[in-house]
Amino acid sequence: MCPDCVLSLREVAVLDAHEPLRSGEIDVLAHWLVVGSPGFTIGPRITRRPRALAVAAGHPLARERSVSVEALADHLVPNWAVGGLDDRLRQAILPVRTPSGRVLRTHPEPVRTVAEAASLIARGKVVHPTVQMRHFGNDQVVLVPIHDLPPIPLGLVWRTSQENARIRALARVARDLTSGRLSPR
Known part of the structure; x- marks a missing residue:
């Protein structure tokens, strides 16, 4: 489709995933499509990930088949408020209140990285809503x-002012792959 293009994958910091787009380090970001930002185009959805609660392996909720979002109010959650996760993303992933209005209580220790959150989870200090994945990066986390939070869509995002033929081609391939019109090689 674009023989002169090279696709390379790299990881970006979850705390400010849009910064590499703003700085021009990357052209397109695969990210959670939960919030829009001025100056960015939300492209095609690649997948939707069911929600999960990350808990310590020895936590009482670890033995449950599924939990309600209401369970979040019974436990401390990570404190992303200090220089951590983008506020709009944090609210989309970690609500301030449960649907019934119960306020979530945050751990007093501020969290700045995913590794810090994983450490608190593994030690049973907090629980954290996330998405279903193979593992959380820590074998002490389950x-x-x-069952009552909607899946989170993952898709492509790019700077609107930098949109070009290559980005449109990548978005078209992503749409074709997810619609079944194109098979992955």
Whole structure:
């Protein structure tokens, strides 16, 4: 489709995933499509990930088949408020209140990285809503499905002012792959 293009994958910091787009380090970001930002185009959805609660392997909720989002109010959650996760993303992933209005209580220790959050989870200090994945990066963390939160879409995002033929071609391939019109090689 674009023989002169090279696709390379690299990881970006979850705390400010849009910064590499803003700085021009990357052209397109695969990210959670939970919030829009001025100056960015939300492209095609690649997948939707079911929600899960990350808990310590020895936590009482680790034995459950699934949990309700209401369970979040019974436990401390990570304190991303200090220089951590983008506020809009944090609210989309970690609500301030449960649907019934119960306020979530945060751990007093601020969290700045995913590794810090994983450490608190593994030690049973907090629980954290996330998405279903193979593992959380720590064998002391168990993921329990959350049955009453909607899945989070993952898709492509790019700077609107930098959109070009290559980005449109990548977005077209992503749409074709997810719609079944194109098979992955």
